[in-house]
Amino acid sequence: MENTTVSLKEQYQSFKTENPKVRIRDAARQLGVSEADLVATGDHNISLKPEFEDILKEISSLGHVMALTRNDHAVHERKGVYTKATFNGHIGLVVNPDIDLRLFMNAWHFGFAVQEGDRQSLQFFDKDGEAVHKIYLTEQSDMQAYEVLIEKYRAPIQNGTLQTTPIDKSIVESPDNDVEAAGFRQAWLDLKDTHNFFGLLRDFGVARRQAMRLAPEGHAIQITIPSLKRILEGVSERDLEIMVFIGSRGCIQIHTGKVKKLLQTGPWFNVLDPAFNMHLREDGIESVWLVRKPTEDGIVTSLEAFDMDGNVIVQFFGKRKPRIPEREDWRQVIADYAVIQ
Structure with missing residues (x-):
């Protein structure tokens, strides 16, 4: 398994050198892997415990951040402060004039603290390795609170490999x-x-x-x-x-x-x-x-x-x-x- 990880890491490094402007989501598709697989190869990226509801309840401590949610054809980026997330079963809410989210926690399976150059973020992925939500620090964010949060939720095993599972996302219409x-x-x-x-x-x-x-x-x-x-x-x-x-x-x-x-x-x-x-x-x-x-x-x-x-x-x-x-x-x-x- 380790050889596979090293191989993917090397493939991704070569790809980035040749295609410096290609986003990681598109790079993953071209390399035939998931975005989370590529994130997991990062030397400075930290795998998080899958305690996502608890993590979201503490995001307010980071202060001003940028929330990002996307699908294949649209990206939504909104800056502001998270208020405390609340949950009813697997459905969560963050509601304020800046950050306004409806959360479906059944689709949250992997989480990372990600370092991209001088950008820090928390990134969360579905079981197939597709991103469901990302939270980027801004110049006004509390970096110390971010480090405390990462340390609290750092996964005990940091081996750079994931077990992703394909999801059938096709929409079937009845006649x-x-x-x-x-x-x-x-x-x-x-x-x-x-x-x-x-x-x-x-x-x-x-x-x-x-x-x-x-x-x-x-x-x-x-x-x-x-x-x-x-x-x-x-x-x-x-x-x-x-x-x-x-x-x-x-x-x-x-x-x-x-x-x-x-x-x-x-x-x-x-x-x-x-x-x-x-x-x-x-x-x-x-x-x-x-x-x-x-x-x-x-x-x-x-x-x-x-x-x-x-x-x-x-x-x-x-x-x-x-x-x-x-x-x-x-x-x-x-x-x-x-x-x-």
Whole structure:
């Protein structure tokens, strides 16, 4: 096993020398291993005990940090201070205006303290070695608290090898004809809270992208991919506050606020604001839907982008709170710039 580790370590070093700008996630794919496998080869990286809930409860001690959650086609980076994580079974929450997370702890299997040049971070991975969440120190972070945290949760064995397990992440859609479509549409119309939508899909055995096809009339409308960017440009120009949801299997990360500085870099459409960055790979988007869900406070409107496999890449909502109707300026910017597919 040791020879394999040394071999992978050498392969990765050679790869980095030849491809200094390639991100570790992409390097892992090109080398046919997982990102966690590559992290485990780092001389200065420290494997952590799998006591992830306890670690998350202590992140507030680090002060100002940058939280990062991503999937294949989108990256969400938000700076701020973690408030204490709370847990109900395997579901966790971190809720404050800066760091706003929904945590699914069944997908957290490996953790590391990572040193990349002069950057320190805590990085967490699924059992297949894919990253679920990362926490980077900033110039304002408490380095001493970070060192105390690492020492407390350092794993007793530091051998640089992992036992990753493949996960079947394919989305299987039942044939539309097998779905009780009329009942599904009525249940959609009877929704009282957007949080109940996942349960609705589960109850009727409907995949999320499939739900867009089977939705009640006017409640899921496919729009062009370029109009998503135009809507966000309108949000920036009109100084609106929105919500941006991007998730991995283990974490959904939410930004609530403005998106001001927008920049296209190759296939990536970026938000580059002081506290919030988003990187959205447009060529990974297969479809974009304008989705309307009833609630006790009226209709809630979202924009949802899917990849070719039916995974949600990113969701956008107008800023809202329970018991307050959706903002008209959010509805208006969509009406002005959404182009129906």
